[in-house]
Every structure is written in C-alpha cells, then in structure tokens.
Amino acid sequence: MIQPNARRSRLEDCTIFRVHNPRICNLRQLTQLCASRKMGWENLSSASEFFLLGFSEQKEQQEALFGLFLSMYLVTVAGNLLIILAIISDTQLHTPMYFFLANLSLADACFVSTTVPKMLANIWIQNQVISYAGCLSQLYFFMLFVMLEAFLLAVMAYDRYMAICHPLHYIMVMSPELCALLVIASWIMNALHSLLHTLLMNSLSFCADQEIPHFFCDINPLLSLSCTDPFLNELAIFTVGGLAGLVCVLGLIISYAYIFSTILKIPSAQGKWKAFSTCSSHLSVVSLFFGTSFCVYFSPPSTRSAQKGTIASVIYTVVTPMLNPFIYSLRNRDIKSSLRKLIWVRKIHFT
Incomplete structure (x- = not known):
C-alpha cells in the first residue's frame, strides 16, 4: 500500500x-x-575509469610493441636531454636560437612522457584501464605540450626571420628579456588553454565501461564517448583552439614567406645555401609535426578511421619528438661539436 x-x-x-x-x-x-x-x-555519471584499447590484443604483437616503444621512448628522452645538456654546458650556444631549441627539447621530452609510459605500463601488466582522473590529467598535459611545441616552433620561425631578414638588428631585437618573455608567455597561455578544455571535458557525463580506441586519452575520442551534448567543448575547440593554431600557422607562413623572399634576393648560390641551411632543420621539424597533426585533426570524416588516426598520432606524438634531436644534431655543426665535447668530457671524467 x-x-x-x-x-x-x-x-x-x-x-x-x-x-x-x-x-x-x-x-x-x-x-x-x-x-x-x-x-x-x-x-x-559512474564512469570512474576508461579502457585504452591501444594497438593489438595479441600477446606476441604486444611484446613486440612493448620493445619497440620502450626503445623509442628511451632514445627520445636521452636525445633531447643530451641536446639540453650540450646547450647549457657550451657558452657558445647561449644564443636565442639555441635557447628556443633547449625549450623545444624539454617540451619534446615531456610530450612523449605524457603518453608512452602509461601505454608501456598497460602492455606490461596486461591491463588497459586508466582512471577518470588519470585520463583527464593525461589530456591536460598532452594538450599543454602539443600546443607548447607548436608555439615554440612559431617563435623559432620568428627568430630565423630576424636572423636572415634583419641580421644587423638581430642582437638588439632578440634580447634575452624578449626570448624569456616569449617562452614564459607560451607556457602560461598553453597552460590556461589546456585547463579550459580539461574543465569543459570534466563537465561532461560518460556512461560506464567506456572503451577508447586509442593508446592515450585524446580529446576527439573522449568527446565521441560523451553521453551529453559536447557543444561547449566543440565551440571551445573551434574558437580558442582554432585561434591558437591559426596564430602559430600564420606566424610560420609569414616568417618563411619573408625568409624565402630574402634568400631569393641573394646573388650567389653559396650565399643562398648558407642562409637556407640555418633554417633547414627547423623547417624539417615543422613539416613533420604539423603535417602529421593535420592528418589527425583535420582529415575529412569520410576518410577518418581509428586505425589511421592512431598511426598518425604515433608519428607526431612519438616519432617526431624522437627525430627532432637527430635532425638538429646532424644538420648543425655547433650542436655536433658541443655533443662531442660533452661526451668526451664525461668520458675523461669517468675514466
């Protein structure tokens, strides 16, 4: 009753x-x-954890993937730390270009450390679970370092523009104060930008037992799993995130437009090659990073698939940070000389 x-x-x-x-x-x-x-x-509202599906569920393939990504992670961290140590230890490299390169190497080391260790741990313990708080934390730091790398690449393009197009004013314009201000501003703006997207993601509701077809918590797979309307999240991505990305891309395009215009005006072929060689390493890194990231986030939905997106994500989240130290060290005499000095001094000290 x-x-x-x-x-x-x-x-x-x-x-x-x-x-x-x-x-x-x-x-x-x-x-x-x-x-x-x-x-x-x-x-x-009971989604307290997610499942990162990763690449493969077969044990033999997982063992091979564990060895592959562990070696790539160790090479990436060691290479970027060597670049940082070489720049710090050699006073001849205390210039704006190498100051930005040291910050880029730091961002790369942190960038790859955001996603790969968790993936390796999941493969090792045969457990694909990531907690809700851990997923949002991974999303925050991933967005922070990926956007920080984009900003640093744009700042380095401006540095190359000043060095090639205005060499007489380079030392006066690119002062240590301005360089420090550009790096600090990049850190602060991207920290706030990542915090905005993380808070908006935290406001969404997710159903229980959610599977993410990825090896880390990226923003697009998480939005696709939301049971509530992600209108504000998508609006923030297209406005705030789009504006930040547009600023970086426009800075790169405008800087290199002036750089190429200045190089073409140089009469001798040797002078053209010498001027181009100062920015060839940076241009290679820019092409690799932005090319693969555009394939992930700006590809047409009709051609987009989880497997293709995962492979492209591996390229710009793991392969690109690993190749950056090799690109800069192999094409830069000063870096190679400093690395040889650093390794030789350590060897003598150890002996």
Missing part, C-alpha cells in the same frame, strides 16, 4: 516524464519509468 505522501512525491518526481509521454497515466508505469531514468542517470 502506497502512502499518500509517498504517492504524491513520486507523482511530482515523475511529472516531467508524463509531459513527454501523455499516454503513461498509470502510477505503476510512472514509477517504473522514473526509476529506470534515475538508474540511467546514475550509470551516466
């Missing part, structure tokens, strides 16, 4: 369901529908 007060309370709670479906007039039907809706809401 339902008490009058309880009956009135249940009817008040379920009135909203009756508005959407006037044919439901029985109290029992209303109560059952109300309970099912409440259970749905509970399941909607």
